[in-house]
Amino acid sequence: MTTTEADQVTPEAVPAVGQADHEHGVHGYHKQKDEHLKRLRRIEGQIRGLQRMVDEDVYCIDILTQVSASTKALQSFALQLLEEHLRHCVADAAATGEGIDAKVEEATKAIARMMRT
Numbered sequence: 001m002t003t004t005e006a007d008q009v010t011p012e013a014v015p016a017v018g019q020a021d022h023e024h025g026v027h028g029y030h031k032q033k034d035e036h037l038k039r040l041r042r043i044e045g046q047i048r049g050l051q052r053m054v055d056e057d058v059y060c061i062d063i064l065t066q067v068s069a070s071t072k073a074l075q076s077f078a079l080q081l082l083e084e085h086l087r088h089c090v091a092d093a094a095a096t097g098e099g100i101d102a103k104v105e106e107a108t109k110a111i112a113r114m115m116r117t
Contacts, residue, residue: 029084039077046070078114082107 029036047070053063086107093103 016115027084027088029081029088034079036077036081039073043073043077044068046073075114082110082114085110 049064050066050070053066090103090107093100
């Protein structure tokens, strides 16, 4: 699967720290932060392995197999983060009645981005 320039995340597309109103609270992933960081380091290792494979001229199909595994690992991480967002941020907005429409729209857009990949 190829990506177009429109599908790629640019620095402008990612809100800077402090820009969004959801920056002021504890995030849904807070309790699992250490687990998430460990998981991301493992994925980072997979990506470094891909670089090493290319550098060592490994057979292209073997590299593609590893790309698939890395992609699945990132998708799994994204789904976990989305679930935590729904359980924490969206649920809090629903409980307080404040900003629920914005939180649902935000989650819907995140799901749409994930489905494009």
